[in-house]
Amino acid sequence: MTLKIHNVTAKISSAISLVDIEVEVEAGSVTVVIGPNGAGKTSLLRAICSDLPFSEGVITLNDKVISQWDAQSKATLLAILPQRSSLEFPFTVEEVVTMGRIPHSTSNSQNRDIVNKALALVDCNHLIARSFINLSGGEKQRVQLARVAAQVWDAVDAGDRCLILDEPTASLDLAHQEMVVRMFEFFAAQGVAILVVLHDLNLAAKCASQILVLKDGRSAALGKPETVLTEEMLKDVFSISAKVISNPVNGKPMVVT
């Protein structure tokens, strides 16, 4: 199992905790975490990234307890994209994406090649020489996506690769949201395990192998999109009365409000 979160309990603040979270992310699969604001989605990712200490439970990466990984070899196969990035220095897009290669000892020409391919994947080749701070919000997000893509671009000996993304589509237009879905498919096809927080339920239904629903720090549902995305769940967790119909394009469940 690439990433296994077993029985994790962690205190987020005095008011809210993650309680007994259990989820396994298989190689080549996409696990989407959904839930209302403040449900603990980002905190779960922070617990995986060792940014949030947890009191109980265990998280393993490639069957090895995550805290026992050597930081550098972990970084060769686990890439994490936080919700917000605050880069305020005038790096070029190329320099930002090349930083994804810091944990690797590949040659400069190999890195340049990977950076170009990663930029092509997120439709940003034309930005390569631009200064990062002058980009629009959506462009910045795509460049950061390219950076984590470059970080886990090639298979490594240390184990299966894993991508963790916190709301990667937040400031993207529709076409580029589709692009992110294709990016997931591209990596999943290579056996990369993907854990991603999304807000758009229909986008989640489209790309998820399994969906984890969080509410108040607890797991409210876990399973295939078809079994998780129900009208009862939407009412319970999101407090909305919505219809779930079958998406005429891909046959997945579709939430209509």
Place this chain on the structure above:
Amino acid sequence: MERINHRSVIFFLLCVLPLIVLVYLSVGPSWIPPWRIFSLLGDTVNVDSTVIREATIVSAIRLPRVLMAAFVGACLACCGAAMQGLFRNPLADPSLIGVSSGASAGASFMIVFGAAWLDSSQVLGLSMVSVGAVAGAVVAVFLVYKLATDSYGTSVITMLLSGVAISAVASALNSMFSYFADSEMLRRINVWEMGNLDGASWERVALIAVVAGVLLWRLPRHALALNAFLLGESEARYLGINVDWVKKELVLLTALAVGISVVISGNIAFVGLVVPHILRGFIGPDHRYLLPSCALAGAMLLIVADMIARTIIAPAELPAGILTSLVGAPVFFYLLVKSKSLNNPERL
């Protein structure tokens, strides 16, 4: 701004620096033509009194002073670049986290309370004040560090605010020490707080040269880590960088280098702020190239500042620190206004 290739910039600085040193050695109350400097330095058998006088001026007065300016400038500029990287704020500076104030408080303490030993010998006096300054710098840094660090890591904002508080405490201590000091000590504290290079001696050159050597040996090893820091502290950790260890080493290195610089030449402001800022505009923020160019340009800036400071009102001298502030502050304001006009409040 269009970037210039970092190789050209470093090459340019490497070419110009020796020329500026040569001009510095020539200029002063008595003009010694540059083409005669080399023969003066190499010549030991000549007995002509003019030649002996000029050789003494160059080797005993101007040469140690220009070297001191070069090393202090290099240290300050590199520390500035490192701290701006660490704090992810292009306007940060070692004095912001209280290192300079801590160092000057430690040094004033030694001047006032260690006065009895200070008069006995130059080397002992220098090392006592150095110990005081470095201790002050380290105390300041550790205090800031303790205040700002918890199990989640270090909060950059808390660290900067703690730096402001520490500076206030240190400057209060400084004033208190000045109150107890007699007029001779007061003059010493005062002169040295303004920051100048007139106390050049070979002992001081040796001290700051060692510190600059350590700094220029260790800092570039963390260049990639500093680049990753600019993405964010968590992002640097996700890229496999041992953030806590790198942070500790950077903090200690800056405390050492800024502390000793303060002892050697007092508070010379704005070198650590302006040099990295200007160079970033030319070659970009990549620390692999920024750090070596900062060392060269920082050295150059302080040499030129001191050259002007000691000739502009000759035979009297201005403290070089006043000059760097006079030049640096408007540049700093310009940068502030410019980054505001980019309509990007986050950058501040």
